Amino acid sequence: MTFLNKITSVFIVSAMLSGLGGCAQHESKELIFAGTFDGEGSEGLYVFSFDRKNLTFELLQTISDRVAPSFQAVHPKMPVLYSASRSTLSGQSDHQTISAYRADRDTGRLSLINEQSAMGISPAHVSVDPLGSFVYVSNYTSGNLSMFPIRDDGGLDEASDVVQHTGSSIHPTRQQRAHAHAADPSPDGRFLYVSDLGMDKIMIYEVNRQQRKLSPASTPWFENTPGAGPRHLSFRPDGEYAYSAEELTSTVAVLRVDKNTGALKQIQRISMLPDDFEGSNTAADIHVSPDGKFLYASNRGHESIVIFVIDESTGALSLAGHESTIGEHPRNFMIDESGELVFIANRDSNHIVVFRRNPRTGLLDYTGTELIVPRAVCVTMMI
Numbered sequence: 065m066t067f068l069n070k071i072t073s074v075f076i077v078s079a080m081l082s083g084l085g086g087c088a089q090h091e092s093k094e095l096i097f098a099g100t101f102d103g104e105g106s107e108g109l110y111v112f113s114f115d116r117k118n119l120t121f122e123l124l125q126t127i128s129d130r131v132a133p134s135f136q137a138v139h140p141k142m143p144v145l146y147s148a149s150r151s152t153l154s155g156q157s158d159h160q161t162i163s164a165y166r167a168d169r170d171t172g173r174l175s176l177i178n179e180q181s182a183m184g185i186s187p188a189h190v191s192v193d194p195l196g197s198f199v200y201v202s203n204y205t206s207g208n209l210s211m212f213p214i215r216d217d218g219g220l221d222e223a224s225d226v227v228q229h230t231g232s233s234i235h236p237t238r239q240q241r242a243h244a245h246a247a248d249p250s251p252d253g254r255f256l257y258v259s260d261l262g263m264d265k266i267m268i269y270e271v272n273r274q275q276r277k278l279s280p281a282s283t284p285w286f287e288n289t290p291g292a293g294p295r296h297l298s299f300r301p302d303g304e305y306a307y308s309a310e311e312l313t314s315t316v317a318v319l320r321v322d323k324n325t326g327a328l329k330q331i332q333r334i335s336m337l338p339d340d341f342e343g344s345n346t347a348a349d350i351h352v353s354p355d356g357k358f359l360y361a362s363n364r365g366h367e368s369i370v371i372f373v374i375d376e377s378t379g380a381l382s383l384a385g386h387e388s389t390i391g392e393h394p395r396n397f398m399i400d401e402s403g404e405l406v407f408i409a410n411r412d413s414n415h416i417v418v419f420r421r422n423p424r425t426g427l428l429d430y431t432g433t434e435l436i437v438p439r440a441v442c443v444t445m446m447i
Contacts, residue, residue: 094445096407101132102131104439107438108133109133116405130147133147137192137199143166144165150187153179162220182210184206185204207243208244211226212224224276231262234264240262255271256270257326265288293311294309294317301356304321307359309347337363338366347363348363348396349362366386369397371427389410405419409442411439
């Protein structure tokens with residue numbers, strides 16, 4: 065029996081969502097995309113249908129012709145998925161790829177629209193402009209950022225801008241050069257914030273939609289605490305505050321946003337770990353809940369999601385608790401649009417785990433549902 069057949073026979077784990085308000089509107093199936101690294105039997109990019117009412121999954125497709133399709137993002141208006149991989153295009157062995165796929169709304173299966181060079185090495189993050197005009201790819205190893213105009217069919221034009229970062233910071237092995245880790249647009253799409261782990265800076269760019277270019281904002285960067293290693297950024301829905309997951313120090317920097325200039329100002333810095341934790345840990349992903357009331361971030365080492373309450377008036381954080389991820393190395397996680405469920409990709413446990421979120425307390429409750437996905441590192445939903 066092949067590994068895929070084994071997955072097909074064991075991966076459906078069911079649990080009823082008892083007492084979860086608002087479920088009736090979600091009876092139709094939704095699509096779940098799981099990005100992976102190579103190894104442990106991984107077959108690439110996985111496509112599942114998700115039955116919310118019964119909390120079950122069905123494997124629809126695997127796309128196995130890309131190397132390590134490890135991060136993806138969904139277009140805000142079209143049924144199109146953008147997936148970054150470490151495959152290379154013919155004649156461009158020094159650059160890896162970003163691919164655009166259209167989802168068939170009847171079958172859920174993906175078909176390739178086109179692909180482009182990511183214009184860099186080790187694409188670690190993909191984001192889509194909130195207005196649906198551009199895709200941004202952060203290339204970790206080469207320390208640069210690429211901007212791709214989106215065509216009418218959802219496909220990608222060649223990169224219209226590539227911005228190279230240069231710089232370093234104090235960590236002896238992780239910060240010897242620039243490492244662009246994530247590019248996150250402001251909720252209104254006017255600014256782009258690029259977390260550069262190697263430079264200890266969040267670079268701030270204005271988006272020129274007519275010229276399809278990026279230009280440094282009037283305040284061109286925010287400088288994190290030396291050695292912090294900014295990795296990912298998440299905005300409160302109103303755009304007033306942003307939260308930086310600092311990988312190397314397992315901290316969150318709370319940042320007030322000037323919505324006119326894009327400038328960031330730190331108002332708080334808080335640990336993601338319990339006071340009595342003594343092991344090694346690195347921060348990974350970070351997300352504000354859709355209602356803007358809670359912040360969640362993942363710990364690799366403590367193997368947990370830290371949960372913070374967000375002060376409505378000041379944006380400051382207070383600790384609500386920690387929840388075990390029921391697995392190892394939670395590299396990425398997703399809160400669904402309704403704020404009801406949290407999906408956590410545990411890379412070293414080869415699975416995605418589903419939690420129910422309490423909208424009043426922000427705390428998470430393990431549902432018992434686990435989806436086997438070898439080397440799972442990214443989980444995304446399309447409704």
